[in-house]
Amino acid sequence: MTEAPGRERLLALPRMLWRDKFAFASAVVLLVVLLCAIFGPALLGDVASSQNLRGRNSPPFDLARGWLYVLGGDSLGRPMLARVIVAARNTMMVAAGAVASALLVGTALGLIAGYRGKNTSQVIMRLGDVIMSFPSLLIAVVVLYILGSSVANMILVLAITRVPIYMRTTRAEVMEIRERMFVQAAIAMGASPGRVILRHILPVVAPTLITIATLDFAFVMLAESALSFLGIGIQPPEITWGLMVSQGRPYLTSAWWLAFWPGLAIILTTLSLNLLSNWMRIAFDPAQRWRLEARSSGNG
Known part of the structure; x- marks a missing residue:
């Protein structure tokens, strides 16, 4: 009896997404980017790296x-379409890896800080304050200069700078949820702290964290592009959209397309992520979900 309404709500999500044209278009754009990141290097990897000086700076x-x-x-005659598609892999890999790592670590620390005693919470939160006291871009510059530029190091340094976001959000949510009746009832029935956190608190916190992660994905992707643009991110022969913008900067007056197309890919992806995260914030919030449901049923 209790599973049917939950299943109906889950099945209603695609219908609500279809009714919101901006969110649906954003989902389509992100799906195309994801497919390019998965299959692009295998299909166009050789074409994207092969030079053809006769096609140098072809319009x-x-x-x-x-x-x-x-x-x-581009400046070496390589087709821009193939390079933009292939570059999606590293760009998405860095952003997804950093967001996933920060989400897991930050959520775990936030759950502990919010549920445990004051001393444990203070130690964890002071750690987050230390990380947030330094500009994230400065931390990335220093760490990448010391460790060297690679995909793994980029994921590591960007994840470290984003952990406090999830940690502070999770702690605030847990401190409010742990006082609710259903959590107190689980504790009174002898549920262990781990069971209370994983079975009763985490499912309530998860929609908020997923929405933040979707929005944070765009921020991390822009940070990676900025680092690659500064020359301390991913290095050739690997390519990312930010690196392509950096390589096209000297040709802005003579071959604007070298920087324009990867820059457009960054803009469309981040805009789609922002629009989709706004839709997800409403869709996963029981207090606001009715707006999408009413719109879906009204137009249907």
């Missing part, structure tokens, strides 16, 4: 050299 929409040059060619 966009000139199909004389083939459909791969629809976005033009």
Whole structure:
């Protein structure tokens, strides 16, 4: 009896997403980016790295050299379309790895800080204050300069700077939820702290954290692009959208498309993430979900 309403709400999500055209378009854009990140390197990896000096700085929409040059060619004659598609893998890998790592670590520390006693909470929160006291970009510059630029190091340093966001949010949510009746009832019935946290508190906190992670994904992707643009991020022969913008900067007056297309990919992806995160915030909030449900049923 209790599973049917939950299943109905879950099945209603695609319908509500379809009714919100901006959110649906954002989901389509993100799906295309995800497919490019998964299959792009296998299909176009060789094409994206092969040089053709005859096609050097080829203008966009000139199909004389083939459909791969629809976005033009770069300074070494490599097709921009193939490079933008292949670069999606490293860009998404860094952003997804950093957000997932920060989400797991920050949530675990926040659950402990919110449920345990004052001393444990103070130690954990002071650790977060120390991390937040330094500018995130400065930490990234210093760490990458010491450890060197690689995908793993980029994920590590960006994850460290984002952990306090999830830690503080989780702690605040847990401190409020642990006083609710259903949590107190579970404790009175002899449930262990681990069971209370994982079975009763975490499911209530999870929608908020997922929404923050979706929004934070865009921030991390912009941070990676900024580091690559500064020359301390991913290094050639690996490519990311931020690195492509950096490589196209000297040609802005003569070949604007070298920086424009990867920059457009960054803008569309971050905009889609922001729009979808706003939709998710409403869809996962029982107090506001009725707006999407009413819109869906009204238009249906």
